[in-house]
């Protein structure tokens with residue numbers, strides 16, 4: 001009998017009031033204490049009990065003010081960008097209260113310097129004993145540009161060209177100390193072998209960096225590299241650099257097509273098909289019965305004002321379409337230099353149906369198009385197992401509707417069923433995140 005395909009699980013958060021669901025902070029059961037470390041400690045420990053591969057923090061670098069050219073809508077309703085604390089200090093704190101759980105965060109190649117990023121993640125990889133991941137993004141909109149002294153966000157493909165160079169420098173810096181460079185020979189007073197520490201001398205179009213890094217090689221060699229671009233250029237970038245690819249595809253057909261594209265892109269980059277793991281975002285609603293799960297979903301959706309979703313959509317698309325009436329077709333919305341994959345996916349849901357801009361706001365607000373798996377724990381586990389068995393994904397990014405409720409339900413109810421089916425680990429078998437994911441050491 002062929003070996004069952006096992007899956008990988010990531011829990012996604014933003015260090016703020018919402019995640020994909022814009023209702024998280026409105027949890028009617030209890031307040032979500034998103035400015036307090038205890039909130040994140042509770043979730044990290046919960047996911048570690050559930051043997052998740054890793055906890056991941058998405059990030060962006062500006063409040064959303066594209067919709068109506070004002071911050072009023074996003075701030076008033078609490079959209080995805082209304083508050084985002086810096087996730088990197090949080091990862092440091094969480095590494096101290098967990099032992100196996102991987103810890104990931106986003107940093108932008110458009111608004112940071114490779115030397116800073118290389119130091120941050122090398123430090124985190126050391127203090128977590130090899131458990132960190134970096135989600136490489138190129139950022140999305142003019143709001144982010146304005147916070148860094150640029151009037152306009154760089155063009156879409158140009159951002160990825162710059163990101164290619166960024167990766168060359170960061171990887172060069174992480175490789176600037178050989179694994180055995182640190183000698184620590186106390187008797188003879190030799191700290192490290194200078195022949196095993198190398199200058200980089202990188203001179204590119206965007207970046208110059210002499211190196212070497214001022215930190216010895218970290219346990220994973222370099223962090224797990226995550227990428228989530230869904231445009232053609234984004235996928236080519238992911239195929240070149242990533243160990244994990246995040247995707248948000250609203251339907252099974254789109255998941256399949258995405259995985260196929262990734263497999264082809266990996267082949268074009270001369271990499272084996274399983275060298276980068278594709279994790280699909282999903283939002284579970286779990287009930288004792290299907291009816292109870294549907295009621296949970298409906299009570300969640302009732303908390304969404306379409307405007308909160310439109311504020312985030314305008315930020316993602318980097319375009320202000322507030323002049324369009326709410327009952328106009330979503331086909332009229334155009335992206336400028338923002339994310340292209342998301343808008344294309346939204347229009348694909350609309351294909352053949354009349355989706356208005358208000359509908360798009362509700363869809364975006366309730367979960368930015370994350371597919372929802374609604375049912376009993378068995379239903380949800382079976383749906384997940386089927387997707388992985390069909391080869392459409394290597395695992396999932398579990399996106400909470402409420403915190404900590406969704407993760408509590410998932411860890412208590414769904415994880416044991418996945419384990420009984422033999423499609424998810426019963427315990428951690430390795431120490432580093434690369435080992436959890438079954439990807440090669442760097």
Ligand SMILES: Cc1cc2nc3c(=O)[nH]c(=O)nc-3n(C[C@H](O)[C@H](O)[C@H](O)COP(=O)(O)O)c2cc1C
Pocket residue numbers: 012057058059060106135137138139140156227228229230231232233234235246247248281338339340341342397
């Ligand atoms: C699970 C998931 C997490 C993401 N996290 C971030 C993030 O933290 N910051 C960000 O700017 N974009 C994030 N994105 C969005 C993608 O990076 C986005 O598609 C990209 O910025 C635009 O690339 P594209 O034009 O190639 O689609 C995420 C996407 C997914 C599916």
